Amino acid sequence: MVSRGTDERTLSVHNEHEFLLKMEKAELTSSLAQRVVDSKGNDLAKKVVRLIENGGFEPSTSQKRAREIMGRNMFGVEEAIRHFGVNPGRRELALLAEVPWSEEVITVHKDTHILIAVFSLSVLDVRGIAKKLADPEILFYNQDWYDKQAFAEDRGEIGWQLVRKTPIANSTNKSWNEQQALLKDEETPTARIVVQTVVGHFLATGERLFEKIWVRCSDLDSGGDRVCLGGFDAQGLSVGSYWDGTRCVDFGLSASRKS
Structure with missing residues (x-):
């Protein structure tokens, strides 16, 4: 099995742009975005992805x-x-x-x-x-x-x-x-x-x-x-x-x- 390289992209530039626009409309600020960037083990980003996968549902x-x-x-x-x-x-x-x-x-x-x-x-x-x-x-x-x-x-x-x-x-x-x-x-x-x-x-x-x-x-x-x-x-x-x-x-x- 070939693992995905760290530089391989899964989103198009258009997808990324639209996603960021939606997040900004949802009041994502520069400081909040930086918290995602700085989170240990990419933990916050993973939680966001799981939340999206679950349709926004939180148990x-x-x-x-x-x-x-x-x-x-x-x-x-x-x-x-x-x-x-x-x-x-x-x-x-x-x-x-x-x-x-x-x-x-x-x-x-x-x-x-x-x-x-x-x-x-x-x-x-x-x-x-x-x-x-x-x-x-x-x-x-x-x-x-x-x-x-x-x-x-x-x-x-x-x-x-x-x-x-x-x-x-x-x-x-x-x-x-x-x-x-x-x-x-x-x-x-x-x-x-x-x-x-x-x-x-x-x-x-x-x-x-x-x-x-x-x-x-x-x-x-x-x-x-x-x-x-x-x-x-x-x-x-x-x-x-x-x-x-x-x-x-x-x-x-x-x-x-x-x-």
Whole structure:
């Protein structure tokens, strides 16, 4: 890999000029600019770039603490802005300002769950976003059976979710009712929540969840069969539906922590 030389430029002269004009209109003074120039390790400039990447979003104290605990297993507002292209308004940011679980609960789940800021995006919305990404990996398997399904069009509500990275233990080869009996302080999330988690986490970290297994979600398709997701290999995430009585060694149960 060839590293970028220190003299190599990434901005055109026009870009630089327009950027400086915008910054001056935002009351950037000579003394403030010098503070950026003098900052140790170019720290202030890096913070400005991160702020721009995050659409101007600054995380709350609750979100910062959650990130310290969860590390790469957190897909927060910043990641949703960067990877899903969302543009949250004041109401959405207010709803996400506080992570609803205690630090103790988050710590217990830091290795087994993804803490995700779920936005009002449907399965079809996320698939549409994925198609626009200049990424060599295929994110969704080529299917159209669910294009007109209500579960795939549902945008749901905004909020935090703690979604399990693997199926509930011992949930494979069981019917839906048998799987539900295994839940304690968790519940089965909708397909849109699981899709945002699986696709978002992959875009942010490169880790594929449910690569060789499928998980049931809470939704039903128009025929009354249970929606399931999985097989998230290089051919993309697959979406299917099966009778609740089906027992299969490849079918587990998705789960998210109750708030």
